[in-house]
Amino acid sequence: MRTRTGEGAGAGRRRGRAPRLRPHPFGLRTRLVLAFLLVAAVGCGTTAALTYRAARNAILEQAQNTAVSAFREQVDELYVSLPVSPESLRTDLLRIARQGKPRPWRVYAEYGTVRVSSTDRPASSVITPELRARAQARGASPHAGFQRVVKNGTPYLTIAVPAVFRTHATEGTARPTGLVVYAVMELNEEEADVEAMVTAARDGALPALAVALVPALLAARGVLRPVRELRHAAHSMGRGRLDTRIHAKGSDELSDLARTFNESAAALERSVAELRSAEARARRFASDVSHELRTPLAGMLAVTEVLDEDAGSLDSDTARAVRLISAETGKLAVLVEDLMEISRFDARAAELHTDEVDAADCVRKTLQHRHWTDPARVVPHLAEGIRARLDPRRFDVVVANLVGNALRHGEAPVTVRLYAEGDVLVTEVSDRGPGIDPEVLPHVFDRFYKADRARTRSEGSGLGLAITLENVRLHGGTVTAANRPEGGAVFTVRTPL
């Protein structure tokens, strides 16, 4: 039948759970992994390229050197008789071609316009004019010229060696005969070897990249876990759990960050605790003061009647003084009671004693009890038959404060409307006064707020609307103040049914 609701219970919990981790398409993890892979790929690629070049050169040079020196030897042994007889030269060329190293050559000889070859065709299409020019120019030199040529996708090594006379009189010097012998050798096999190396490099690089993923993910995790912890901790702090700390271990930058976070959190917790205790002290002081005032007031209030009754028989000055004391004692008692009530709200000690009641009955009794029964002053429009769960005493305070406020600051008639809107009970108190100054409107529920600064005291305690607000909140409802378009102020209370 009756519930006791601690104020603010679960308010913190409602504020929100930890937000789900949003997927970051280019988050730290992705970037770290990509960076790792890039470094690995560049490393693999560079190594492979350098190895490839070195190996390729070694293979080709070896084949080339073998071929050049072998050909040179062959040509040196060639016994050239001038004028050139194509038939005998061809026989020689065929012999040289057969002895080709490391593979058989095709051999061509050129002397003036004479073209002789070891093959069917007299001249080769892979011998470039450049090589030919070099061979002619170098007529005096016994050294061979060579060139690598690619034709129709097939790589060739072409070598040109000019045939020379060797005169015994002038030793060491050789005179060109004008005959140039060319050898053409396919480099297919060497090329295939190189191809195989490229394939091997590629086949080695891909697993290496895959293997690089593992440390990349591990490193990403190592970085991301502290980051995630930090994020959770920061969120938890944001929700008010100031005792949140991160487990900081290790000596890297992230653990430094964690330690800094912990130190800041501890500092924040300390200052918040200090603030809270200062606030609690201030509140306790207000509560204690009211408590202490209450006892002397209880004695004074009990005798005000005596003062009022006997005032008539005193001389006029004494009588006025006595009446003043009596009246002010009554106001002081109200003020102290209101202060006590506010202190209880501040200390969250206010309890809700709910009961299921007829809402219209409840409002009607409030009006009757305060003698607000003159229809020229207060007009009730109460929807009948609404049963609501509320604290009758607190609801009485809410309605009485709003109507009392409207009568004091607005103008009669004051209309009290009560109706249900879905599962919300709406209580509306409106007056026909000038309304509330828009500048004052946001402050009407403030404690001791005076609309007119020049007026030092109003009839009420100055806490009525603040207490109204707290009572409505305790019911889990809202209260708003506004000005009606047709004039006058309207206060609207919405409480759950």
Next chain:
Amino acid sequence: MPRVLLIEDDPSVREGVELGLRRRGHEVRTAPTGEAGLAALGEFRPDLLLLDLMLPGMNGVQVCRRVREDSQLPIIMLTARGDDFDVVVGLEAGADDYIVKPARTEVIEARIRAVLRRIEDPGAGRSAVEVHGELAIDRAGLTVARAGERIALAPSEMKLLLHLSAAPEQVFSRQQLLEHVWEHSYHGDARLVDACVRRLRNKIEDVPGEPRYIQTLRGFGYRFGPL
């Protein structure tokens, strides 16, 4: 005029309330402690006890229990609002009503009258003894007996039982009972009703956990019977 014993430790409250009540014609005796108050009880024979809850030494709740051990003297507690726990404990201990300090004398006197009126007003015009199950209620003599055995009821308990049993099976809301039995406003403290119902059930029901006489209608209130 009723004789009132006031037990209050604060001198100004004690003197103020005494002065106010005496002016209205009450015969007032005061005591500053629970022990002194209990000692004055036998000699002064008050009609009503005004009891401050916060007392040095023996506190108000303990005094209330001691008085209830052998007496159905009307008891009104003086409390400060906000001392909610004390109010509940005091009511469970057998107090009939409570007044929040500070209060004007007219309020205190109205409460005193209301508590005492229940005893003086026996709901006239009915047959002397009504029997409900094993319960015999004598409205004229203001006695209640269960299975022939007389039960001692505090004033508020008696008044509540008389009110409910006067209209068997009719449901009364807490607010109605507050207005009619305690003469409080509609918005009074419904815990008065609940505490009184609990005490009454402990005395008249066979099994207080499964009441036959004082039944609860969840969301509406209480009714007498049906048996």
